[in-house]
Amino acid sequence: xxxxxxxxxxxxxxxxxxxxxxxxxxxxxxxxxxxxxxxxxxxxxxxxxxxxxxxxxxxxxxxxxxxxxxxxxxxxxxxxxxxxxxxxxxxxxxxxxxxxxxxxxxxxxxxxxxxxxxxxxxxxxxxxxxxxxxxxxxxxxxxxxxxxxxxxxxxxxxxxxxxxxxxxxxxxxxxxxxxxxxxxxxxxxxxxxxxxxxxxxxxxxxxxxxxxxxxxxxxxxxxxxxxxxxxxxxxxxxxxxxxxxxxxxxxxxxxxxxxxxxxxxxxxxxxxxxxxxxxxxxxxxxxxxxxxxxxxxxxxxxxxxxxxxxxxxxxxxxxxxxxxxxxxxxxxxxxxxxxxxxxxxxxxxxxxxxxxxxxxxxxxxxxxxxxxxxxxxxxxxxxxxxxxxxxxxxxxxxxxxxxxxxxxxxxxxxxxxxxxxxxxx
Amino acid sequence: xxxxxxxxxxxxxxxxxxxxxxxxxxxxxxxxxxxxxxxxxxxxxxxxxxxxxxxxxxxxxxxxxxxxxxxxxxxxxxxxxxxxxxxxxxxxxxxxxxxxxxxxxxxxxxxxxxxxxxxxxxxxxxxxxxxxxxxxxxxxxxxxxxxxxxxxxxxxxxxxxxxxxxxxxxxxxxxxxxxxxxxxxxxxxxxxxxxxxxxxxxxxxxxxxxxxxxxxxxxxxxxxxxxxxxx
Numbered sequence: 001x002x003x004x005x006x007x008x009x010x011x012x013x014x015x016x017x018x019x020x021x022x023x024x025x026x027x028x029x030x031x032x033x034x035x036x037x038x039x040x041x042x043x044x045x046x047x048x049x050x051x052x053x054x055x056x057x058x059x060x061x062x063x064x065x066x067x068x069x070x071x072x073x074x075x076x077x078x079x080x081x082x083x084x085x086x087x088x089x090x091x092x093x094x095x096x097x098x099x100x101x102x103x104x105x106x107x108x109x110x111x112x113x114x115x116x117x118x119x120x121x122x123x124x125x126x127x128x129x130x131x132x133x134x135x136x137x138x139x140x141x142x143x144x145x146x147x148x149x150x151x152x153x154x155x156x157x158x159x160x161x162x163x164x165x166x167x168x169x170x171x172x173x174x175x176x177x178x179x180x181x182x183x184x185x186x187x188x189x190x191x192x193x194x195x196x197x198x199x200x201x202x203x204x205x206x207x208x209x210x211x212x213x214x215x216x217x218x219x220x221x222x223x224x225x226x227x228x229x230x231x232x233x234x235x236x237x238x239x240x241x242x243x244x245x246x247x248x249x250x251x252x253x254x255x256x257x258x259x260x261x262x263x264x265x266x267x268x269x270x271x272x273x274x275x276x277x278x279x280x281x282x283x284x285x286x287x288x289x290x291x292x293x294x295x296x297x298x299x300x301x302x303x304x305x306x307x308x309x310x311x312x313x314x315x316x317x318x319x320x321x322x323x324x325x326x327x328x329x330x331x332x333x334x335x336x337x338x339x340x341x342x343x344x345x346x347x348x349x350x351x352x353x354x355x356x357x358x359x360x361x362x363x364x365x366x367x368x369x370x371x372x373x374x375x376x377x378x379x380x381x382x383x384x385x386x387x388x389x390x391x392x393x394x395x396x397x398x399x400x401x402x403x404x405x406x407x408x409x410x411x412x413x414x415x416x417x418x419x420x421x422x423x424x425x
Numbered sequence: 426x427x428x429x430x431x432x433x434x435x436x437x438x439x440x441x442x443x444x445x446x447x448x449x450x451x452x453x454x455x456x457x458x459x460x461x462x463x464x465x466x467x468x469x470x471x472x473x474x475x476x477x478x479x480x481x482x483x484x485x486x487x488x489x490x491x492x493x494x495x496x497x498x499x500x501x502x503x504x505x506x507x508x509x510x511x512x513x514x515x516x517x518x519x520x521x522x523x524x525x526x527x528x529x530x531x532x533x534x535x536x537x538x539x540x541x542x543x544x545x546x547x548x549x550x551x552x553x554x555x556x557x558x559x560x561x562x563x564x565x566x567x568x569x570x571x572x573x574x575x576x577x578x579x580x581x582x583x584x585x586x587x588x589x590x591x592x593x594x595x596x597x598x599x600x601x602x603x604x605x606x607x608x609x610x611x612x613x614x615x616x617x618x619x620x621x622x623x624x625x626x627x628x629x630x631x632x633x634x635x636x637x638x639x640x641x642x643x644x645x646x647x648x649x650x651x652x653x654x655x656x
Binding site: 022035175176186199391 | 447467468498509572605606607628633
């Protein structure tokens with residue numbers, strides 16, 4: 001039976017997506033809930049159930065997930081989690097977290113500005129600043145709040161924020177909250193950045209990322225820095241997906257390009273390579289002082305839980321002490337990339353540990369996701385509006401903890417399903 | 426007994442193309458009536474829709490049409506079918522006086538009052554239009570193709586003029602191709618038909634490209650709106 005939204009047209013449930021339900025009719029804010037629920041309950045069965053299926057194991061190479069339709073427990077090979085250095089479940093990390101739990105209890109019970117700052121937070125901030133070779137680092141409770149707090153804490157109405165069009169939602173939301181003027185330049189395009197900067201006067205911030213989370217491509221930092229500097233703009237580099245893994249010492253894409261001093265604001269998260277939670281801003285001591293007062297996303301949030309802070313601190317120590325983790329990650333990336341290339345799989349423009357498996361068929365992506373899931377492979381489908389129309393894909397995240405055998409197994413399942421379904425010839 | 430097709434007006438086309446370009450919301454708000462909200466694919470960026478039709482059969486004969494419009498939030502009654510998109514056409518140019526007068530009288534659509542010329546170049550996998558007025562360029566736009574399917578999509582249009590504010594449902598049926606591959610492009614020339622746009626600020630690459638072939642555009646009866654003031 002067609003839903004109300006389908007009435008009068010040839011459109012089916014797959015013609016709609018989240019973006020179709022942004023606006024609603026009537027003066028009642030709840031009016032959207034009925035048509036949305038009607039669509040969503042049908043969409044769940046056609047594939048949206050693949051999102052948000054609860055995991056009952058650590059996000060390691062092998063996981064167990066409760067399937068969303070029939071609530072079966074299913075064992076899967078995991079190529080979806082961010083755990084890039086495989087640290088989320090390292091015994092030393094768990095031990096450090098357990099010790100912190102004994103010492104501090106569960107939560108910080110306060111804003112870091114007031115009673116929530118604990119000595120473990122100070123240790124973590126000092127260790128981060130030392131690692132990043134910056135005067136100071138500030139810890140935030142999530143990666144999202146890091147960008148929101150940083151950008152809205154510094155930029156003001158009338159200022160200009162020029163961001164890459166693929167910038168993360170946290171950069172966009174920070175810009176919105178700041179009430180500054182915002183322009184987006186074409187992805188990784190220094191010429192378009194220059195075009196946008198030319199039109200601005202006053203205070204300017206260029207916001208870019210080291211590695212972009214959907215395409216796995218790296219920013220052309222030297223060219224972007226050159227343009228930004230020429231127009232007197234400050235540079236914010238979000239290394240959520242590149243900190244602790246890029247550069248000779250793991251300090252990120254800025255280190256890889258030897259541009260650490262040219263970047264004014266270094267952002268990173270603990271939830272990717274370090275397998276924890278939270279984020280940081282690294283920069284000057286003066287920036288730290290200012291954000292302490294004006295980064296409302298931090299001021300008005302409870303501090304990062306001390307148990308997580310201790311685990312992240314240990315992860316940071318391991319990431320520095322064991323460069324072989326990065327070497328293993330990159331060896332794995334090279335290995336799976338070669339295997340995928342041999343099989344003719346389209347991986348878009350990725351050069352990083354994030355490898356999109358380009359399906360480019362919005363109508364069939366969920367059907368393929370279902371088959372991969374049933375074949376024992378855990379991958380998340382990515383579809384419009386998260387990516388452009390007809391650029392649907394599965395996103396592979398490689399970890400240092402994967403073995404070559406596991407990567408082979410993943411490629412075999414992937415290739416078999418893509419071939420069976422005619423996506424790969 | 427009422428005829429279910431009563432009040433419907435049909436325009437048959439060979440090709441219909443649309444390029445959707447990001448441009449500053451400040452520019453969009455300066456053009457839109459105050460009660461219409463621009464759709465922002467990105468904060469601060471609204472959508473300029475540049476569309477062109479090559480009609481071979483209509484109540485006013487064959488003609489081509491260039492439309493400049495802004496995507497806006499749809500407005501529907503509870504339970505009413507949801508449109509695929511809603512837009513506010515703020516300037517149209519046509520190749521014949523009859524089509525212009527018909528559209529102004531029947532649909533209250535705001536027109537550029539000169540006959541324009543629209544050249545259609547159909548290539549391998551792409552189509553280009555060159556819109557001009559007495560030799561002066563207005564818009565050059567290229568749209569590329571993707572996979573083709575047969576559709577019947579509902580859209581919603583908002584219009585206003587000295588007499589009032591209006592809305593109409595428009596159905597576009599026919600062969601349909603849509604992509605976000607960013608292969609098309611536009612050049613907007615400084616000219617009277619485009620003078621409401623800060624052309625420097627309009628992205629030159631469409632984030633979405635539409636192409637329809639061998640189809641029909643059906644206008645449903647106009648409804649007058651009371652909720653926003655005419656301008």
